Each structure stands twice: as structure tokens, then as C-alpha cells.
Amino acid sequence: MDTSKTGTGLELRSLVKENGELEVSLVSVAIPAPGPDEVVVRIEAAPINPSDLGLLFGAADMATARQSGTPANPVVTARIPESLMKSMAGRVDQSMPVGNEGAGVVVGAGSSAEARTLLGRTVAVFGGAMYSQYRCIKIGQCLPLPEGTSPAAGASCFVNPLTSLGMVETMRREGHTALVHTAAASNLGQMLNRICIRDKVGLVNIVRTQQQEDLLRSIGASHVCNSGAPTFMQDLTEALVATGATLAFDAVGGGKLAGQILTCMEAALNRSATEYSRYGSTIHKQVYVYGMLDTGPIVLNRSFGFAWGVGGWLLWPFLQKIGPASAQKLRERVVAELKTTFASHYTKEISLAEALRLEEIAVYGKRATGGKYLINPNKGIGG
Amino acid sequence: MDTSKTGTGLELRSLVKENGELEVSLVSVAIPAPGPDEVVVRIEAAPINPSDLGLLFGAADMATARQSGTPANPVVTARIPESLMKSMAGRVDQSMPVGNEGAGVVVGAGSSAEARTLLGRTVAVFGGAMYSQYRCIKIGQCLPLPEGTSPAAGASCFVNPLTSLGMVETMRREGHTALVHTAAASNLGQMLNRICIRDKVGLVNIVRTQQQEDLLRSIGASHVCNSGAPTFMQDLTEALVATGATLAFDAVGGGKLAGQILTCMEAALNRSATEYSRYGSTIHKQVYVYGMLDTGPIVLNRSFGFAWGVGGWLLWPFLQKIGPASAQKLRERVVAELKTTFASHYTKEISLAEALRLEEIAVYGKRATGGKYLINPNKGIGG
Numbered sequence A, B: 001m002d003t004s005k006t007g008t009g010l011e012l013r014s015l016v017k018e019n020g021e022l023e024v025s026l027v028s029v030a031i032p033a034p035g036p037d038e039v040v041v042r043i044e045a046a047p048i049n050p051s052d053l054g055l056l057f058g059a060a061d062m063a064t065a066r067q068s069g070t071p072a073n074p075v076v077t078a079r080i081p082e083s084l085m086k087s088m089a090g091r092v093d094q095s096m097p098v099g100n101e102g103a104g105v106v107v108g109a110g111s112s113a114e115a116r117t118l119l120g121r122t123v124a125v126f127g128g129a130m131y132s133q134y135r136c137i138k139i140g141q142c143l144p145l146p147e148g149t150s151p152a153a154g155a156s157c158f159v160n161p162l163t164s165l166g167m168v169e170t171m172r173r174e175g176h177t178a179l180v181h182t183a184a185a186s187n188l189g190q191m192l193n194r195i196c197i198r199d200k201v202g203l204v205n206i207v208r209t210q211q212q213e214d215l216l217r218s219i220g221a222s223h224v225c226n227s228g229a230p231t232f233m234q235d236l237t238e239a240l241v242a243t244g245a246t247l248a249f250d251a252v253g254g255g256k257l258a259g260q261i262l263t264c265m266e267a268a269l270n271r272s273a274t275e276y277s278r279y280g281s282t283i284h285k286q287v288y289v290y291g292m293l294d295t296g297p298i299v300l301n302r303s304f305g306f307a308w309g310v311g312g313w314l315l316w317p318f319l320q321k322i323g324p325a326s327a328q329k330l331r332e333r334v335v336a337e338l339k340t341t342f343a344s345h346y347t348k349e350i351s352l353a354e355a356l357r358l359e360e361i362a363v364y365g366k367r368a369t370g371g372k373y374l375i376n377p378n379k380g381i382g383g
Helices: A050-057 A082-091 A159-173 A187-199 A210-218 A232-243 A257-270 A315-336 A358-364 B050-057 B082-091 B159-173 B187-199 B210-218 B232-243 B257-270 B315-336 B358-364
Strands: A008-016 A021-030 A038-047 A061-069 A074-079 A101-109 A122-126 A134-138 A142-144 A178-182 A202-207 A223-226 A247-250 A253-255 A285-289 A294-300 A308-312 A348-350 A373-375 B008-016 B021-030 B038-047 B061-069 B074-079 B101-109 B122-126 B134-138 B142-144 B178-182 B202-207 B223-226 B247-250 B253-255 B285-289 B294-300 B308-312 B348-350 B373-375
Touching: A008 A050, A021 A050, A038 A122, A061 A358, A101 A134, A142 A315, A159 A178, A159 A187, A159 A247, A159 A315, A178 A187, A178 A257, A187 A202, A187 A210, A202 A210, A202 A232, A210 A223, A223 A232, A232 A257, A247 A257, A257 A285, A257 A294, A257 A308, A348 A358, A358 A373, B008 B050, B021 B050, B038 B122, B061 B358, B101 B134, B142 B315, B159 B178, B159 B187, B159 B247, B159 B315, B178 B187, B178 B257, B187 B202, B187 B210, B202 B210, B202 B232, B210 B223, B223 B232, B232 B257, B247 B257, B257 B285, B257 B294, B257 B308, B348 B358, B358 B373
Parallel strands: A178 A202, A178 A247, A202 A223, A247 A285, A253 A294, A285 A308, A348 A373, B178 B202, B178 B247, B202 B223, B247 B285, B253 B294, B285 B308, B348 B373
Antiparallel strands: A008 A021, A021 A074, A038 A101, A038 A134, A038 A373, A061 A074, A101 A122, A122 A142, A294 B294, A308 B308, B008 B021, B021 B074, B038 B101, B038 B134, B038 B373, B061 B074, B101 B122, B122 B142
């Protein structure tokens, strides 16, 4: 390595024990010497995305969470309901690092020229274990950020930007012309709005509160439907008639929402039907479920014919499907529009130790729309 | 026309009235003069498939059915629950002919040479309105049957044979190697078993009773799982491990079955998993719902990762998707194996008037596995 930053660093770990206890703690790990095509990144910003919470807390009931340890080295424990331990079987007794994405400064490099050119650069990184002070990683998983970009500004280059771009790309590839999105006031949802406004793609936003509706309208959203309103089904149908959307991305999952969207799509399509078909419209209507904000069962009341589909959608299989060249184009767009379309906003920056405070967990752990935390594993330590 | 069979014929009609009454009756209709590329077929056999019952009785509650009229010209009426009238909106006050498929003798032909060569031939026909004494139809919708084939033997050349072949074809085109089928003891299910045995395709049959299980085993089925058994989930998982099936065709629809199949597929795939992934197996698991034996909501308890899909599947869009050349190949196979793989068995042959008897409706209307009726619109009338 080229720098003095050898030695050890703190790393956040999540452990599910066979006795049904979750333990989240900080451990001191040796910083590996980078291989020829690897660099060591001092992580200075890593967002807590909804997709991180699943690994972080597993199936634990966080209402049972207790804190022990010291302020500098806290330990959080919580109980996992016995009925959910089966779903944890694959990770029992494995201490797992957490954090899908982040950004920081390259402080060490392997022997290859490609690795060495990154020394001193601020890079966005993807690949897990980002809630760590130092992360040794392949250069292919680094995205060099333009000069002057802070780690905080580049911390969320992958999950939300590529997911929202992936939705629009899926729409185009599967022959749809407009989109529906649920939990639409989220950071991701606001990003999707900016993409759709820029690309002139019709977007129907579904939210649950007036406040979320106001927020989306304030950033220029044309179609916002409140699922709590008594006129929701009519409102949604009108928005679908206006946009022609036959594809939805749903972060909620559980409950009746996916089926309601299909029902309204069918009603919108049947507005222009000229003859009766007991099989319904022949135009395919699709809902992709990409989240589990509601972990309850998906309930589909079939009143939408036979040309429909509901399925899971995940970013990484999608990127694999479109291939490296297409994926690279999406990444280049993210960097080019990092301060506009793909800008993320955080409500708070916390250290690794602060991430284990119960009062912080109570806020960032509740998967609420809007508030987003950034972990700076080197906060207060200096660069 | 070339024959003396001009004049009128009886036709079964289903009418949903605006006041919420269903009326099924026989009407006398003029036999149209065939156009150049059309023939007139004297229908002598038309099956009552589950897919015919939807049009025949609509959303009516057949427990409220009453009979009036005369024995020769009966009329059946029944009430449609008010809550279901919305789903009938597209067909209100339109007297609709019924019967997807059938077979009979060509008794009239248009002026083209192709039409005239069919005169006197026994043909299978598809295209609706088959519960009629005479059906004027395009020659492209006729499938000439081999010499010596009776109309009864050729009456079910389309719906069940092409649906079961379509399932195997879908499996191949979407990259799966084995199948799951529900309501598997049906006429269609038995046909699918014969195809899979012949083509050496793994098939997991799901049934609801011991009797159905015995029936399928007696015709050579290797994997039969009873959804009523306390060990159903384990049995299904073992059958999925044995066959590697990741695609299911489900005639039931409502309830938890589709989700249970996905859960067992995921468990079967995870048997060979080497590392923990909280997103589950990356292998796509698919359930196509092609029927509505249970019209209640589909309830999906997600314990099968993110690589999954549930969707509608219908024969005719499928045939359109694969194109006329591929569809023709499937039809040719049906004719070639009509007396073996694609043989249908009927429990009773009835006339049009008998089809409107309440005691017959009570049997053929209950969508039960196994018993299948054949309507002969010219029964007792002579050819």
C-alpha cells in the first residue's frame, strides 16, 4: 500500500444467533492489503437505504431492542420472533457486514496502473460492507466522481439512481409508455419524478397522505393519487386514462394496492373498448413489486381480465439482464446528472457509534418516507 | 348453397338483462348463406368446457335458477347479485350465442374451391356459437378430421388439446424444464399427463382428493400431491426437487395455492444454495393462472424471494404470440394424436333442450373435475 493507513478500522456487523437474538455491534477489522486491481477507500458517507435495513435488523422486533456496551462501542440486541427464525436460517451465526453503497477517498491502491490512478480520488462505491471505516474493493466497483464532488454528494450513486433509471428502462424495453409508482414521495420517488419530467414520460404517483401529495406537486408532479382518499379508485383511473400507463412499480407489496392498480388499469383500457370480452382487455398490465414496506400478503381481487402480471423486480438481476454496456450508460448518466436529477437529501449525518443508539434507530429504522440518514464511518476522526 | 339445408336452426342464447336477470333460451335463427370462403356445418357435438360456463351463466347465482317455457323450448332464468352486475356491464341486453368449439358435417359451402372440397367432410370447428344446429364459419376455422372420425371424437380438438400443448410450449420457450399443474385430474390435466409422459417432461400434479390422486396414478402420473394432505408443502417441495419444475399452470386462482407453489419452488431451489441471500434464489419462479375455479382473491404470502411472477395466461393470446406457423404445428399434432394423447371422454350427451334442464345444469354447471358433457344440437333430429 502507498499510504500510512494500514492497520485496523471499525466495521458495523449484524449477527443473528441461533437462540433468536439479533446483535448489532462494531468490530475492529484489519484493513486488507489491496490486490493488483483493488483500492482501499476511506468511507466518509454511506446512506441507510430501505434495502439496507433488511440485512441490518433481519426479522428482529426492534420494539424489543436494548442497548449495552459503552458509548464508544455500543451493542444493540433485539429478539427475533420464533416464527420468523426460519427465514433467517441462511445467516444464523454469521457476523455480517452491512451497507450497500457509499463514497469516500482512495487512500491505498494495488499495483496496477488503473488502481494507482485512483489514489486520492473521491469515488462512489458499491458492493456491501460500506458501514466500515475502510473498504478494500475492486476498481470495477468504483465510480470516480467529478473533481470537487464531496463523498456525501456521491454516496447514493447506485441504489436509488439506478433503480429509478431501471424502472424507466424496463418500461421502454417491455413496450409500455408511462409508469405508476407507489410510495412515490420517497427519495427514490422524487428522483423518478425528476427523470420522468426530464424524459417527458407520463408518471402516476401514488401516496398515502396529503403532505406527500403536496410535496410531489411542489416538485412538478402532474399526477398524484392519494390511496387514503375516498375517490382513490376514480382518481387513479383518470390518471391512467390521461397517461396510458400499463406498468407499475410497487414498493409496498402487501395488501390490496397491486390489485387495485391492475383493476384501474383495466377500467382505463376498457374506456376505449368497442365490444364485450369476458376475458377483459388484451393489453398486458404489469405490476412489479420491488419492496416490502408492507410484509403482509399480497391480495389480488381479480377484476382485471387475463392479460396481467405481478412479479418481483430487483435492480441487480435487471442490470445483469441488460448487460454491462447498457448498465454503464445508466451509470454515466448518474454521474452527469449527480447534482440535479440524482441529488439525494439527508436529514442527518451520524457516526457508526451513533447508528447504534436506540433513539436514532427509532427514527431511521421505521422505513418512513422522506427522512434519510447518512452514516459517516470516519465522522469526528479526521481524514 | 349446395344443399337443401337452408332455412332456420335452433341456437342457444344467454342474455343478461339490465334488471339483473340472466335468461338462457333457444332461439330460431336463419342459417346464413355462406360467403365464398365459408361453409355451413351441421354441429353434432360441442363440449361444455369450464371456459364456456362463464359466458353461459355469467355472474348469475345458479342456486336461484328457475325453469319456464315448454319441454321443447325451455327457458332458464336466474338472478345476478347486484354487486356483480358491474362486471356484466359490457354484455347487458345483448343476446349472446355460446360454445367455443365443436364438430360436425359440412352441409353447405361457398363458391371457392377450398370451401367446396370440404362438402360432406366431418370437421372440427372453433369460433363461438357452437351450441347451434348450424354454424356458418370461415374455412380457416375448420380442421378437417381423418376419414372415419365421428363428430363426438373430434369435438374437443381445440380448447383442451391446444391449452395443454400450449403449457408445454410455454415451458420450453420461457426456459423451464418441468411443470406443475393444479386441478390436475381434469380432462385437461389428464391430457397434459399424456403429453408429458410422451415427451418425457417432468410434471407435478396437484389435486384435492385421494380419488383424484388414484386416478392420476392409474394413468401413469409419477408426481401427485394432494393439497388437502397435512404433508402437502413437504410433498410438493420433494416433487419440485425431483423434477426441477419452476413453472406452474394454475386453474384455481383464488386462495393461497399459487403462493404455496412459489414458496415450495423457492425451498426446493434453496436446497442447493451455497450462500445466504436475503433476496432469495435468483432463479425465476412463475405461476400462470389460466382459470377461475375459485373466484376469490389470490393471496400471496411472500416467502419466495424476488425472482417470481404470477400472471394471467390464455390460449388465444398465446397462439397469437407464437404465430400461425407454430400454431399450425400444434394443431397438426392434435389431429395426429386425436385418438390417443388428445382423446376426450364425456359422461353424457345431451340435446340443446336438455342443456336447459335444471337437473342437468346442476351437474355440468358445478365446474367439477372429471364429469364432462357433450351437447349434440342435432340429437334426435337426424342428419
